[in-house]
Amino acid sequence: MTSRDFLHQLFNLDGRVAVVIGAGGFLCSDMASVLARAGAAVALMDKNEDAARSVADRLCGEGLTAMSRRLDVTDKADHESALAAVREQLGEPWILINGAGINAPTPFLDISIEEWRSIIDSHATGTLLGCQVFGGAMVEQGRGSIINISSAAAGPPLSKAFSYSVAKAAVWNLTQNLAREWAPRGVRVNALRPGFFPTEWSKKNFITKERESAILGHTPMGRFGEPAELAGAVVWLASDAARFVTGSHVTVDGGFLAMTI
Numbered sequence: 001m002t003s004r005d006f007l008h009q010l011f012n013l014d015g016r017v018a019v020v021i022g023a024g025g026f027l028c029s030d031m032a033s034v035l036a037r038a039g040a041a042v043a044l045m046d047k048n049e050d051a052a053r054s055v056a057d058r059l060c061g062e063g064l065t066a067m068s069r070r071l072d073v074t075d076k077a078d079h080e081s082a083l084a085a086v087r088e089q090l091g092e093p094w095i096l097i098n099g100a101g102i103n104a105p106t107p108f109l110d111i112s113i114e115e116w117r118s119i120i121d122s123h124a125t126g127t128l129l130g131c132q133v134f135g136g137a138m139v140e141q142g143r144g145s146i147i148n149i150s151s152a153a154a155g156p157p158l159s160k161a162f163s164y165s166v167a168k169a170a171v172w173n174l175t176q177n178l179a180r181e182w183a184p185r186g187v188r189v190n191a192l193r194p195g196f197f198p199t200e201w202s203k204k205n206f207i208t209k210e211r212e213s214a215i216l217g218h219t220p221m222g223r224f225g226e227p228a229e230l231a232g233a234v235v236w237l238a239s240d241a242a243r244f245v246t247g248s249h250v251t252v253d254g255g256f257l258a259m260t261i
Contacts, residue, residue, distance in 0.1 A: 008095070010239070010240070010241045011038065011235050011236070011239045011241050012038060012039045012234070012239070013035060013038040013039040013040040013095070013239060014039035014040075014253050015039070016039070016040045016041070016094040016095055017040065017041050017042075017043065017086065017090045017091045017093050017094050017095070017144070018032070018035040018036075018040040018042045018043070018093070018094065018095035018096070018097070018182045018238065019042075019043045019045060019082075019086060019093050019130075019134050020035065020042060020043070020044055020045065020094045020097045020099065021045045021046070021071060021073060021096070021097060021098050021099060021100050021126065021130050022046060022073075022097075022098070022099035022100035022101065022149070023042075023045055023046050023051075023052050023055060023068075023097075023099070024044070024047075024048045024049075024050075024051025024052040024054075024055065024139060025043035025051070025099065025100075026197070026199045026227065027099065027149070027194065027197055027227050027230065028046075028097060028099035028149070029044075029051070030099075030227035030228060030230070030231070031097055031099065031227075031231075032044050032055055032059070032066070033055065033058075033059060033099075033220035033240060034231040034234055034235060035064075035097075035234065035235070036059045036064040036065065036066055036097065036232075037062075037064065038235050038238075040065075040094075040095060040238070041066070041090045041091070041128070042056075042059065042065065042066045042067075043063035043066070043067050043068075043069065043082075043085075043086045043090060043093075043169060044056045044066060044067070044068040044069070044098070045068075045069055045070075045071035045082055045100075046068075046070070046071060047070065047071065047072055047073070047100070047124065048070075049068065049069070049070035052068040052069070052070070052178060053068040055068070055207035056068035058131075058180045061246070065090070067085075067086070067089050067090060068083055068180055069082055071100075073100045073121075073122060073125070073126030073129060073130065073199070074121045074122070074125050074126060074129070075129075076129050076132070076133065079129050079130065079132075079133035079134070080133055081132075083133050083134060083137060086261040087142070089191040092137065092141055093110065093134050093137055093138060093144070094138070094141075094143065094144055094145070095144065095145050095146075095147070095238045096130060096131075096134045096135060096138070096144070096145070096146045096147070097146075097147045097148075097149065097154025097234075098126065098127040098130040098146070098148045098149060098171075099145070099149040100122055100123070100126045101119075101122045101123040101126070101149070101164075101167070102118065102119055102122045102123075103119065103163075103164045103202070103206075104119060104161075104163065104164075104205075105160045105161070105205050105206050106162075108162050109150075110260065111163060112163060113200050115163065116163050119163035119164055119167055120163060120167050120170070120244075121165065122167070123164070123167035123168060123170070123171055124167045124170040124171060124174070124192060127148050127170075127171050127174060129172065131146060131148075131174070131178055131189070134146075135182070135187060135189070136149075138186075138187045139182060139185045139187055140184075142150060142185060142186040142187075143186045143187075144186070144187040144188070144189065145187070145188045145190075145237060145239075145242070146175075146178070146187065146188065146189045146190070147190055147191070147192050147234065147237050147238065148171050148172075148174070148175045148189070148190070148192070149171070149191070149192055149194070150168055150171050150172045150175070150192060150193040150194075150249060151164070151165075151168040151193060151194060152164065152193060152194070152195045152196070152251075152253055152257060153168050153169075153257055154157045154168040154169045154171070154172045154191075154193065154249075155169055155172070157169070159208060160211075161206070165173060171191065172191050172193075172249060174188075175189050175190065175191040175247070175249075179246040179247030179248075180222075180247065182246075183246050183247075188237075188242070188243070188246040188250045189246055189247065190237050190242075190245060190246060190247065190249075190250060191248070191249050191250065192230065192234065192237065192250050192252070193249050193250060193252070193253070194225065194230060194252055194253065195219065195225055195251070195252065195254055195256040195257070196215050196219070196224050196225060196253070196254075196256065197224060197225040197226070198224055203213050215256075218256060218259050219253070219254045219256045219259070220254065220255035220256075220257055220259060221254035222254075223252070223254065224254075225252065225254060229252060230252055233250050233252050237250060
């Protein structure tokens with residue numbers, strides 16, 4: 001067996017169906033592309049249907065298998081309808097990424113209950129429903145890999161991101177709970193914990209020059225991450241190479257969480 005054959009056997013996702021929720025976004029669009037290039041048929045779900053369709057069209061243009069669909073992550077019936085569409089077009093889901101979510105830099109005393117609920121719902125409720133519906137289908141099949149998108153903010157919390165930090169802590173707690181619950185059923189549940197991979201929106205709303213200096217000064221590698229640098233962790237967690245890995249918080253952050261002073 002050649003080294004290429006060995007790596008293909010270890011990490012390939014041929015014949016597997018991956019559902020990526022939040023696939024129109026900065027990080028999850030790249031994750032969806034990575035899974036497709038590793039051999040999976042990919043269903044891209046996002047509230048922004050045009051963004052998801054754009055990624056799916058690009059992947060199909062490369063000769064890969066992809067579909068797209070609008071999904072409101074706070075609506076269980078919409079998840080159930082999306083599952084039916086995936087089954088019809090691609091087959092039974094084998095891999096799930098729960099990556100939808102929003103954020104806001106609102107000072108704590110000014111956070112409205114509407115903003116609080118919208119942020120918590122987008123991350124925590126969306127992950128709950130994704131796991132109930134798509135994860136439930138995996139439990140029925142007796143196999144699957146769920147990758148919930150956590151954050152460096154899951155703990156200790158990130159300043160200026162109060163609701164977001166609470167939501168990401170909830171995602172990590174739910175991941176551990178389900179990992180314990182579903183391990184005997186053949187479904188692995190892990191969380192991917194990115195450090196700082198700033199979007200243009202976060203650069204505008206969160207990252208001042210002073211804050212950038214503080215972040216990079218606390219990151220041993222001295223720079224922000226790039227979406228492609230999550231690819232290895234995503235393929236590993238999705239593949240049989242991680243078949244004994246569940247309940248893990250896989251950190252990709254340039255050393256940020258290893259740093260004190």
